[in-house]
Amino acid sequence: MDRIDRAVSDFHSMEEEARGKGWLQDLNPLTKLFCTVFYLVILLSFHKYDLSGVLLMGAYPVLLFTLGRIPVRPMWRRMALILIPICLVGIANPFFDRTPVSAGTPAITGGMVSMVTLLLKGLFAVSAAYLLMVTTTMEDLCRALRKLHVPAVLVTVIMLVHRYLIVFLQAADKLTDAYRLRAPGRKGIHFRQWGSLAGMLLLRSVDRADAVYQSMTLRGFHGEFPSGREKPFTRTDLAFISITVIASIIIRYL
Amino acid sequence: MHMADALVSPAVAGVMYACSAVAAGFSIRGLRGGDLNRSIPLMGVMGAFVFAAQMINFSIPGTGSSGHLCGGMLLSTLLGPYAGFLTMTVILLVQCLLFADGGLMALGCNVWNMGFYGCFIGGFLIWRAFVGKAPTRGRIIAASIVGSVVSLLLGAFSVTLETLASGITELPFAVFIRFMLPIHLVIGLVEGLITAAVLVFIFEARPGLLQGGGPDGGGGRMKAPAVLAILAAATLVTGGLLSHLASSDPDGLEWSVEKVTGSTEVEGGGSVGEWAAGVQDNTALLPDYAFRDSGKGTSFSGIFGALVVLALCFVIGLLLRKPEVKPETEGEGG
Amino acid sequence: MKPLEIDNLHFAYPATRRGEAPHAVLTGISFSIGESESVGLVGANGAGKSTLLKLICGLLEPVKGSIHVSGTEVRKDTLAQIRRELGYVFQDADNQLFTSTVRDDVAFAPRNYGYSREETEEAVDRALRAVRLEGLEDRPIYRLSGGEKKLASIATVLSVQNRLLLLDEPSIALDPRNRRNLIDVINSLSCAKLIASHDLDFIYDTCPKTILLSEGRIACMGETRDILRDRSLLEAGGLELPLSFSRA
Numbered sequence: 136m137d138r139i140d141r142a143v144s145d146f147h148s149m150e151e152e153a154r155g156k157g158w159l160q161d162l163n164p165l166t167k168l169f170c171t172v173f174y175l176v177i178l179l180s181f182h183k184y185d186l187s188g189v190l191l192m193g194a195y196p197v198l199l200f201t202l203g204r205i206p207v208r209p210m211w212r213r214m215a216l217i218l219i220p221i222c223l224v225g226i227a228n229p230f231f232d233r234t235p236v237s238a239g240t241p242a243i244t245g246g247m248v249s250m251v252t253l254l255l256k257g258l259f260a261v262s263a264a265y266l267l268m269v270t271t272t273m274e275d276l277c278r279a280l281r282k283l284h285v286p287a288v289l290v291t292v293i294m295l296v297h298r299y300l301i302v303f304l305q306a307a308d309k310l311t312d313a314y315r316l317r318a319p320g321r322k323g324i325h326f327r328q329w330g331s332l333a334g335m336l337l338l339r340s341v342d343r344a345d346a347v348y349q350s351m352t353l354r355g356f357h358g359e360f361p362s363g364r365e366k367p368f369t370r371t372d373l374a375f376i377s378i379t380v381i382a383s384i385i386i387r388y389l
Numbered sequence: 390m391h392m393a394d395a396l397v398s399p400a401v402a403g404v405m406y407a408c409s410a411v412a413a414g415f416s417i418r419g420l421r422g423g424d425l426n427r428s429i430p431l432m433g434v435m436g437a438f439v440f441a442a443q444m445i446n447f448s449i450p451g452t453g454s455s456g457h458l459c460g461g462m463l464l465s466t467l468l469g470p471y472a473g474f475l476t477m478t479v480i481l482l483v484q485c486l487l488f489a490d491g492g493l494m495a496l497g498c499n500v501w502n503m504g505f506y507g508c509f510i511g512g513f514l515i516w517r518a519f520v521g522k523a524p525t526r527g528r529i530i531a532a533s534i535v536g537s538v539v540s541l542l543l544g545a546f547s548v549t550l551e552t553l554a555s556g557i558t559e560l561p562f563a564v565f566i567r568f569m570l571p572i573h574l575v576i577g578l579v580e581g582l583i584t585a586a587v588l589v590f591i592f593e594a595r596p597g598l599l600q601g602g603g604p605d606g607g608g609g610r611m612k613a614p615a616v617l618a619i620l621a622a623a624t625l626v627t628g629g630l631l632s633h634l635a636s637s638d639p640d641g642l643e644w645s646v647e648k649v650t651g652s653t654e655v656e657g658g659g660s661v662g663e664w665a666a667g668v669q670d671n672t673a674l675l676p677d678y679a680f681r682d683s684g685k686g687t688s689f690s691g692i693f694g695a696l697v698v699l700a701l702c703f704v705i706g707l708l709l710r711k712p713e714v715k716p717e718t719e720g721e722g723g
Numbered sequence: 724m725k726p727l728e729i730d731n732l733h734f735a736y737p738a739t740r741r742g743e744a745p746h747a748v749l750t751g752i753s754f755s756i757g758e759s760e761s762v763g764l765v766g767a768n769g770a771g772k773s774t775l776l777k778l779i780c781g782l783l784e785p786v787k788g789s790i791h792v793s794g795t796e797v798r799k800d801t802l803a804q805i806r807r808e809l810g811y812v813f814q815d816a817d818n819q820l821f822t823s824t825v826r827d828d829v830a831f832a833p834r835n836y837g838y839s840r841e842e843t844e845e846a847v848d849r850a851l852r853a854v855r856l857e858g859l860e861d862r863p864i865y866r867l868s869g870g871e872k873k874l875a876s877i878a879t880v881l882s883v884q885n886r887l888l889l890l891d892e893p894s895i896a897l898d899p900r901n902r903r904n905l906i907d908v909i910n911s912l913s914c915a916k917l918i919a920s921h922d923l924d925f926i927y928d929t930c931p932k933t934i935l936l937s938e939g940r941i942a943c944m945g946e947t948r949d950i951l952r953d954r955s956l957l958e959a960g961g962l963e964l965p966l967s968f969s970r971a
Contacts, residue, residue: 142444145488150863172493176494179394179395180398186692187692190698190699197699197703201705201706201707220391220393224557224560225558228558230559232559253395253557257394260394260493274823286413286417288425289417289475291433292432293479294823295433295436295437295821296433296436296476296479297823298823299817300441302437302865303441304441307442311445323447324446326450329447329587330590333442333587334586334591336438337442337587338594338595341598343434344431344434347821348430349818350813350818351426352782353782354832355807357835361835
């Protein structure tokens with residue numbers, strides 16, 4: 136199915152970017168995680184009428200995309216995913232909030248402004264999260280999470296889901312392709328096969344889980360994946376954090 | 390039902406992160422009683438399965454559209470509510486990070502809205518009520534449908550409250566809810582049918598998987614006080630948010646806290662003071678505050694200036710970036 | 724102490740339905756493998772090959788009999804020690820390779836066993852060199868080809884010094900070139916090996932000695948060239964003459 140193919144290709148392209156060479160990729164993952172979260176908190180705290188403030192927050196993604204040579208096109212598709220719910224929520228604003236907000240300009244109501252700030256916040260928030268993941272491998276991110284004392288159970292499961300995601304996406308792809316070849320013209324799985332198709336995949340996953348457990352145990356697994364090479368914390372990291380924090384605070388409070 | 394970051398304020402995001410973290414901590418503790426090492430690969434691999442299964446289109450007969458599997462109930466039924474909830478948490482995190490399905494700040498909300506209700510309410514309480522230890526085809530179908538519908542309705546309700554409490558939308562509560570609930574009722578029915586189909590298949594192929602065979606004993610060790618604690622937390626959150634909507638007067642908030650817990654202090658994590666402060670920060674973003682700095686934020690010159698700054702950032706970025714590194718030619722592979 | 728000694732081993736799966744008898748899988752298995760010896764384990768589907776391998780590394784418990792790895796009996800309390808002496812290579816490489824990159828997977832066992840950073844790096848380099856995958860340390864698993872995955876999965880068990888290597892259907896799904904490469908790699912390893920396979924030509928190329936399992940018992944044990952030329956013996960065990968001999 137198209138959705139699965141797209142997911143596989145998105146997965147591959149993000150992985151390739153994250154493992155590529157670049158100053159953003161070389162930054163310590165904790166740096167990027169902290170800056171992303173800080174940026175998001177500040178971004179989301181802007182008042183709904185503060186359009187210029189929210190616009191200025193766009194400097195973070197704009198600078199990182201250009202300085203880091205990060206391809207933007209994959210990001211637009213992600214944006215499309217969240218546009219619909221945001222529009223549905225925001226579209227009511229111009230109708231319900233007709234408070235005029237600016238003297239000296241054409242009649243702009245609070246509702247219009249808040250709808251635009253909502254869309255911009257959505258765009259910048261998705262960009263920030265995308266920039267984090269397109270420059271950080273999952274194993275580096277997990278190391279950062281462990282440093283933040285996120286429990287080993289959760290972090291190990293994240294790594295396993297990430298590892299086996301592609302295996303199951305490909306298995307689901309093959310299953311649904313095989314189904315489509317035998318049921319041409321059908322858009323999705325017919326309800327008579329709902330149980331067996333998903334059920335077979337589920338049983339295979341249970342068997343695989345058993346085998347993976349055996350494999351892990353045979354090689355000394357005792358509750359978490361031992362950590363490997365860590366990226367050092369350099370002056371670039373310090374500069375990145377300082378600039379992000381200071382600029383965000385200035386934009387927010389001045 | 391995945392919420393984007395733009396739909397939550399930092400305060401609401403923080404509160405929901407806290408609730409989800411409490412539920413996750415609870416679940417990890419619950420797992421320790423069983424075989425934790427064994428449950429880790431099970432959660433990982435099953436998580437990947439549910440992730441992939443969510444992408445399969447299940448066509449709904451008689452309509453032209455398709456439904457999807459959510460997986461919360463499925464995971465909880467097969468792995469137990471603790472392992473199921475942790476797996477859902479990871480699935481939602483990976484969806485958010487890799488596919489922008491849901492925001493990073495909104496993750497706490499999404500974990501609660503989809504993971505908590507699906508695993509603890511639908512996959513545990515309702516499953517137990519209908520199926521107990523004696524599953525039959527009919528009971529499995531009934532439990533799946535009722536569990537999915539209830540979890541989805543609760544989730545939709547929470548999404549509405551969280552969005553409204555964040556001051557994001559001007560939609561009145563009644564309109565919002567009248568829009569959300571019927572849609573999620575239908576989605577819940579479809580999901581329930583898909584979940585039922587899969588669980589019936591498993592029941593007939595490998596019944597042992599369904600009978601509390603999960604690594605945490607299918608939540609068998611989950612005791613009534615634990616269930617009550619979770620329900621109390623859920624009530625506290627939804628009650629607190631409701632009361633906040635009813636009145637932005639902090640007294641109203643403390644009133645609702647007192648009513649629920651019987652005291653003015655919340656035991657365990659976080660004092661009422663911290664929580665109320667968080668809500669009050671949130672209150673600052675409500676329409677009452679609307680005119681505080683609307684002049685600067687929405688003036689034409691302000692907006693124009695911001696756009697100029699953005700354009701400058703773009704140009705500076707292009708000028709300052711390092712020259713492109715040509716990819717190294719790799720040895721044979723693939 | 725020999726790397727492997729098995730004495731009168733019996734194993735049965737418990738009954739799945741009430742009133743049924745346990746399903747006997749292995750009966751009266753006895754053999755040993757000497758230092759650096761390479762032994763093939765052949766038999767039809769359901770003969771008990773994979774079950775035997777799992778019993779040896781303690782993933783299953785025998786009903787009767789004993790297994791000794793490097794002189795230590797395989798029991799619940801000795802599992803950790805036993806597993807440091809042997810390596811098990813799963814049939815499906817995706818079950819063996821569960822981390823993100825080749826390096827992390829090959830380093831998994833050394834790191835768990837407390838090797839220092841330098842020792843781990845050395846072990847990883849050595850293991851990858853042994854399977855001819857130098858340079859692929861930082862390759863993510865999903866980008867490996869089928870042949871590379873198989874070799875990487877062998878590397879994951881070579882990174883700690885094993886006396887005994889257990890391989891379950893190693894040549895499955897490999898194209899001729901990768902299969903030949905695998906044969907060369909396996910022949911270059913100095914540890915004792917027990918290789919379960921349907922690929923009789925593969926067994927002929929890697930194992931001087933072979934055990935033929937049939938319905939849970941050892942039907943025959945001896946020189947590979949003798950067993951694999953005996954058409955009637957093979958057919959009785961549910962197999963056929965390997966291609967190398969069937970043209971003769």
